[in-house]
Structure formats: structure tokens, C-alpha cells
Amino acid sequence: MNRRQWLGRVGGIAFGSMAFTSCGVRPEALAEVDNVSPRVADAYEPISQIDCVACDNCMPCPYGINIPDNLIFVDQARYRGYLPGEIDDPDFKSKADIFFDRFCNSIPDSQQAQHCINCGVCLPMCPDHIDIPRRMAQITALTDLIRNLRCLEK
Amino acid sequence: MKKSVNSLRLGRTLVAIVVFSLFIGLFADYGQTVPTVASWLAKVQIFPAAMAFSLATFVIWLIVTLLFGRIYCSTFCPLGIYQDLCSRLPRMGRRVKPRWHYHYSLPHTSLRHITLFIVVLSIFLGISAVTSFFDPYSVFGRFGLNVVRPLWGEILNVWYEIEKQPQLRVAVASGLGISIAVVTMLIVGFIAFLHGRTVCNSVCPVGTTLSFVSRYSIFHIDINTDKCIQCRKCEHRCKSSCIDLVSHVVDTSRCVVCFDCLSDCPNDAISYTFNRHQLSIPLMQKVRNPIAGSAAGMQGGHLETASGHKSDKSEVSAAAPKLLDRRRFLTVGAVVAAAPMVAKAADALASVSPRRRSLAVPPPGVRSRREFLDRCTSCGLCISHCPQGVLKASLEEYGLLRALHPVKDYDLSWCVYDCTRCADLCPTGALHPLTISEKRRNRVGLADVDRSLCISYNDGVNCGACSRRCPADAISMTPASGSNGPLPVVDASRCIGCGACQYVCPSRPKAIVVNGIS
Numbered sequence: 001m002n003r004r005q006w007l008g009r010v011g012g013i014a015f016g017s018m019a020f021t022s023c024g025v026r027p028e029a030l031a032e033v034d035n036v037s038p039r040v041a042d043a044y045e046p047i048s049q050i051d052c053v054a055c056d057n058c059m060p061c062p063y064g065i066n067i068p069d070n071l072i073f074v075d076q077a078r079y080r081g082y083l084p085g086e087i088d089d090p091d092f093k094s095k096a097d098i099f100f101d102r103f104c105n106s107i108p109d110s111q112q113a114q115h116c117i118n119c120g121v122c123l124p125m126c127p128d129h130i131d132i133p134r135r136m137a138q139i140t141a142l143t144d145l146i147r148n149l150r151c152l153e154k
Numbered sequence: 155m156k157k158s159v160n161s162l163r164l165g166r167t168l169v170a171i172v173v174f175s176l177f178i179g180l181f182a183d184y185g186q187t188v189p190t191v192a193s194w195l196a197k198v199q200i201f202p203a204a205m206a207f208s209l210a211t212f213v214i215w216l217i218v219t220l221l222f223g224r225i226y227c228s229t230f231c232p233l234g235i236y237q238d239l240c241s242r243l244p245r246m247g248r249r250v251k252p253r254w255h256y257h258y259s260l261p262h263t264s265l266r267h268i269t270l271f272i273v274v275l276s277i278f279l280g281i282s283a284v285t286s287f288f289d290p291y292s293v294f295g296r297f298g299l300n301v302v303r304p305l306w307g308e309i310l311n312v313w314y315e316i317e318k319q320p321q322l323r324v325a326v327a328s329g330l331g332i333s334i335a336v337v338t339m340l341i342v343g344f345i346a347f348l349h350g351r352t353v354c355n356s357v358c359p360v361g362t363t364l365s366f367v368s369r370y371s372i373f374h375i376d377i378n379t380d381k382c383i384q385c386r387k388c389e390h391r392c393k394s395s396c397i398d399l400v401s402h403v404v405d406t407s408r409c410v411v412c413f414d415c416l417s418d419c420p421n422d423a424i425s426y427t428f429n430r431h432q433l434s435i436p437l438m439q440k441v442r443n444p445i446a447g448s449a450a451g452m453q454g455g456h457l458e459t460a461s462g463h464k465s466d467k468s469e470v471s472a473a474a475p476k477l478l479d480r481r482r483f484l485t486v487g488a489v490v491a492a493a494p495m496v497a498k499a500a501d502a503l504a505s506v507s508p509r510r511r512s513l514a515v516p517p518p519g520v521r522s523r524r525e526f527l528d529r530c531t532s533c534g535l536c537i538s539h540c541p542q543g544v545l546k547a548s549l550e551e552y553g554l555l556r557a558l559h560p561v562k563d564y565d566l567s568w569c570v571y572d573c574t575r576c577a578d579l580c581p582t583g584a585l586h587p588l589t590i591s592e593k594r595r596n597r598v599g600l601a602d603v604d605r606s607l608c609i610s611y612n613d614g615v616n617c618g619a620c621s622r623r624c625p626a627d628a629i630s631m632t633p634a635s636g637s638n639g640p641l642p643v644v645d646a647s648r649c650i651g652c653g654a655c656q657y658v659c660p661s662r663p664k665a666i667v668v669n670g671i672s
Contacts (some may be wrong), residue, residue, distance in 0.1 A: 033589055035572065036572055037571050037572055037594060037625055039626075039627060040571065040572075040625060063660045079488055096381070098320075101320035102320050102322070105320045105321050109567075114621070114623070114658060115658060115660065117609075117615070117617040117618065117619040117658075117660050118616070118617070118618060118619075118622070119615050119616070119617065137622075146299075147541075147542070147570050148570055148571065148572040148573070150541060151541050151542075151570045151572055151573030151575065152572050152573070152590070153186070153573075
């Protein structure tokens with residue numbers, strides 16, 4: 001643990017996570033990004049606009065994913081302002097918390113994007129030509145990153 | 155003087171309330187703050203420290219007990235505080251009905267010693283069914299995990315429903331866990347309801363261990379015989395039943411230093427001090443072991459005065475010691491003779507588990523499987539704090555005698571690569587604390603591919619879900635002869651058995667399964 005992380009952690013425990021932000025120290029959760037395993041951290045990229053209209057043509061997914069729900073959830077999260085952007089954003093952590101809680105609450109485990117196996121069955125079905133497997137991979141990378149971050153903060 | 159006496163009792167009560175609420179929070183809180191603050195409380199518990207062979211904690215508690223008496227039992231033991239709460243229920247208010255008065259009783263010395271012997275033996279033999287059953291902290295922990303935590307979660311969820319906030323995920327505990335926790339807590343609570351701290355003073359191995367030291371404690375409850383007016387208020391108030399007003403001796407081996415008697419004495423005859431006032435009866439001070447030998451005389455004298463019945467004192471004391479000695483000798487002898495056989499039978503029973511294709515996967519931080527199984531006292535702290543909900547209480551995965559140990563169920567979830575929470579929290583040394591880089595190398599299992607179930611092999615789908623999900627980069631999709639598509643191959647040097655592959659595997663039954671390693 002380097003000095004900055006230590007300060008962040010001490011600040012987080014003692015005075016709440018915002019205590020040292022004004023002293024030029026990043027909030028503790030962002031300092032922890034350095035600790036996330038590279039495979040998880042590098043897989044993440046900010047998700048761009050998807051524009052799914054929930055026509056349900058892609059359904060049923062052979063692996064049980066509720067594709068429209070996943071895609072629409074992300075678009076709505078952006079619309080309502082809690083879709084996490086770049087990791088370096090100061091409000092990444094707070095947005096990520098809201099995003100993750102609502103994502104897990106609104107979509108059952110077995111229907112989440114993480115079960116996509118990249119089979120491509122849905123690709124020709126989509127009238128908007130959305131690259132569904134890539135989007136699924138993006139959503140999975142985001143949720144995985146948030147999971148790891150949450151486990152790191154103590 | 156009255157004031158200082160009351161402040162001792164008040165202090166004890168306050169500390170006990172704070173510790174008890176922290177313990178409830180430690181098991182039931184869904185956030186991070188209380189567990190972070192309170193996790194040290196689990197680590198200073200005596201029984202887990204003994205399981206972890208953590209000499210420092212153990213010795214410090216012994217020294218504290220030698221100085222101040224068994225304050226551990228009245229302030230730091232969660233089950234002790236729980237018993238205080240239960241025993242307080244019928245005795246609220248200023249005037250307690252005579253029906254609920256406590257009375258002095260002789261210690262159940264042989265029962266205590268036999269229990270302690272059995273527990274120490276099973277610590278060394280690793281019979282965790284016995285150790286987890288007798289550890290007061292674990293008894294409370296199982297209650298916290300199986301009853302308090304789900305209840306609190308549901309209450310919070312009702313609140314969040316009103317507030318329109320995301321719902322918590324309340325893991326439903328196992329039926330076995332709930333029933334064991336509820337039954338033990340009901341029994342302990344009921345005995346406390348009737349007889350105060352009887353469990354602590356006749357069954358609890360921690361209480362017995364501390365009693366060896368506390369009988370010589372420097373600060374102790376002391377009765378000034380010059381001031382005592384024999385009103386028996388203190389005896390009726392003593393939940394440990396350890397105040398003998400005939401000889402004016404407080405049995406410090408059983409006294410849990412609750413200070414209840416101090417505030418009740420109308421004449422300030424009782425004080426918490428290092429002086430020994432009752433030296434005016436020097437004979438009584440020589441008695442080290444009140445049960446055997448000369449103690450029978452004490453018993454006879456006590457009965458005589460208490461009941462007013464004139465029995466022949468010399469006759470009792472002549473007949474009793476021999477009888478007691480023989481009986482005790484026979485019981486202890488029988489237990490000592492039977493213990494190895496029981497231990498062996500228990501060991502054999504533990505290894506009889508239903509035939510399984512694989513070994514169950516333990517939480518991370520396990521140095522050796524045997525050590526984990528022997529040391530874990532199934533307190534459930536790791537299970538209650540697993541952020542992924544992958545840990546659950548085992549039923550027969552490790553053998554029936556090791557029920558309620560934490561086991562990973564990769565069909566429910568998987569173990570996050572960067573998470574070390576369970577290992578950091580474990581107080582017993584069953585799981586050793588890990589740094590993040592250690593966790594990434596800590597192998598608890600090994601993934602095994604059954605190609606006949608894999609959809610790439612059967613349907614020719616280019617799946618690769620396990621390979622993409624593996625955080626350790628241990629699975630590669632490789633073309634294989636006779637297969638319709640590329641097959642996952644596990645690099646055994648990299649796989650740590652986190653179970654992400656098993657969780658995402660789309661085929662049912664799972665084509666890739668993580669097995670524990672022995």
C-alpha cells in the first residue's frame with residue numbers, strides 16, 4: 001500500500017471518504033483501482049449509447065439472457081445519470097454503486113449479460129444491427145470491475 | 155462509597171451493551187462500517203484464539219483474569235451477555251419476587267472438568283463437531299448468521315421498499331443451521347432464565363479455564379464479616395450462585411464480576427477490592443478446592459444453617475468425602491477411558507460422507523484442508539460477509555460431523571479474484587489472512603472439464619464463456635480432434651479454483667466443475 005492509498009483508507013475510515021479529496025488525494029475507491037487485477041480493469045471501457053428499442057426480435061436467447069432488459073437498463077442508466085464513465089471520473093464510484101445495485105435488483109442472476117457465450121444467434125435478428133455480443137461483453141466487464149472494486153474496499 | 159460501587163456496575167453494563175450491539179452488528183450489518191470496527195472483537199474471543207493457537211490473546215486474557223476476575227465472561231463473551239439478558243427478564247424492577255431469587259449452590263466441579271477435558275481433547279484431535287458446539291462465541295455466531303441477519307435484512311428491505319431504494323439480497327440460511335442455532339440458543343437462554351449463569355459455570359470450557367486463574371484473582375468481590383448482617387440480598391442477586399453467606403466466601407472461580415451484589419448490599423459489606431477481609435475465619439481461606447475432602451464439611455454446615463435442621467455435622471463430613479471421592483474417581487476414570495474410543499469413532503464417522511465425485515471447495519486462505527476442517531468452529535462470520543454469496547454452510551460436504559463449515563457453492567455464484575474478506579475476518583486460524591496478490595495465487599480447487607458435456611464438443615458452438623471469464627487466464631480454447639468446436643483446456647499451474655468458469659458454463663449439468671484439492 002502506498003502513501004496515497006494509506007491516506008485514502010485512513011481518511012475513509014476516520015472522516016468519511018470525502019475527507020482528503022480537497023487535499024489532492026483521490027477518494028479511496030479510486031485509489032483501489034490500482035489494485036484491481038489487470039485482466040478485469042483493462043477489460044472495461046465506457047459504454048456508448050446503444051439505442052435498443054426492445055422489439056424483442058433477438059429473443060429468445062438460447063442461453064437465457066434477457067437481452068432487451070440488459071441493453072435498456074444501460075441506456076436508462078445513462079439517461080438517469082448513473083452510468084459510470086471513465087474510471088478516473090471523480091463520481092465513478094458513487095455511480096457504480098447505484099448502477100450495480102439497481103442492475104442486480106432489476107435483472108435476475110440467470111438473465112444477466114455475463115452468461116453470453118458469444119454464439120451470435122441474436123446478431124442477424126436485430127433490426128438496428130446492434131452488436132449484441134460486444135455490448136454484453138461491455139456490460140459484463142463493467143459489472144465485474146464494480147464487483148472487484150467493492151470487494152477491495154474494506 | 156455507594157456511588158463508586160454503582161459506577162462499577164454501570165460501567166460493566168455499558169461495556170456489555172456496547173460489545174453486544176457491536177457483535178449483533180458484526181453479524182447482521184449489511185454495510186461495511188460496523189464489521190470493520192467490530193471485527194477485532196471476534197479476534198479477541200478466547201476460544202477462537204485457542205483454536206488459532208494465538209498465545210498472545212490467550213495469555214493476555216489469563217493475566218486480565220488474574221488481576222480482575224472473569225470480566226471476560228461478563229463483558230466480552232457474547233453468549234454471556236445474552237444469558238445476562240435472558241436471566242434479567244423475570245427479574246426486572248426493584249422488588250424481585252422470591253420465586254426468582256438465586257441461591258447458593260455448590261459448584262459442579264466434575265462436570266466442568268470433564269467437559270473441559272473433552273473439549274481440549276477434541277481441539278487436539280480436531281473433532282470440530284465438539285469444539286464448535288461448546289464454543290460460546292460460535293454458538294452466538296451461528297445465531298447471528300442464521301437468525302438475526304436474515305431478519306434484519308428483511309426489515310431493511312421493507313424500509314427500502316418504502317424509500318424506493320434497491321433491495322438487499324438476503325441469503326436464506328440452511329434449515330440445519332437455523333434449527334441448530336435456535337435450539338442451542340433456546341436451551342442456553344432457558345437455563346439462564348431459570349438459574350442465571352449455570353451454563354457458564356458448569357459446561358462452558360472457557361469459563362472453566364478462566365476459573366482456574368480467577369480463583370486466585372487479585373481484585374475480587376469480598377465480604378466484610380464485620381459489616382455483614384446476613385440479609386442474603388447479595389446471595390439472592392448472584393446469578394452465578396457463588397456467594398456462600400455461611401462462611402462468607404465468594405467463590406471467585408465462578409464469580410463473573412458483574413457487580414450486581416455491590417449495589418444491593420444495605421450495609422456496604424461487599425466491595426470489589428484486593429484486600430481479604432474475611433481472614434477472621436482463616437480455615438475457610440485455606441480451602442482451595444471446595445468440592446473434595448474438607449468441603450463436605452462446609453456443605454454440611456451450610457445445609458444445617460440454611461434449613462435450620464440439626465444434622466450431625468461430624469457424621470456428614472466423615473461419610474461424605476470417601477463417597478464423593480470414589481464417585482468422582484469412577485466418573486473421571488470412565489470418561490478418560492472412553493475418550494479415545496469416542497474420538498476414534500467420531501473420526502471414522504467424520505470420514506464417512508456420501509460418495510462424491512469431487513471434494514468440496516473451502517474458502518480461500520486455507521493452508522491445509524485438514525487444518526481448516528479441524529480448526530473451524532462454524533461461527534459463520536465468513537459466510538455472513540461474503541459479498542458474492544458464494545459461501546454457504548455445509549451440510550454433508552465435509553462429512554456429517556463437520557456440518558455448518560463454510561463451503562463454496564459455485565452454482566450460486568463465484569469467488570471474486572480480488573476479494574480477501576473471509577480470510578481476513580476468520581478468528582480461529584482456519585483461514586489465514588491474505589494480501590491481494592496472495593489471494594490471486596491461493597489455490598483452493600482445480601477446474602476440471604468434462605468434454606462430453608461441453609456444448610463446443612457436442613454442438614460445435616464456439617462458446618469460450620469459461621475462457622473469457624477466467625480472471626487468472628488459465629483456460630484456453632484449443633481445437634481438438636473428434637470435437638465439433640474448440641475445447642477448453644485448463645492450465646493447472648494458473649487455475650486457483652475461483653469458480654467463475656463453473657458459474658458461467660451454459661451447459662447443464664456443468665461441463666466445467668471446480669473440485670477441491672486435498
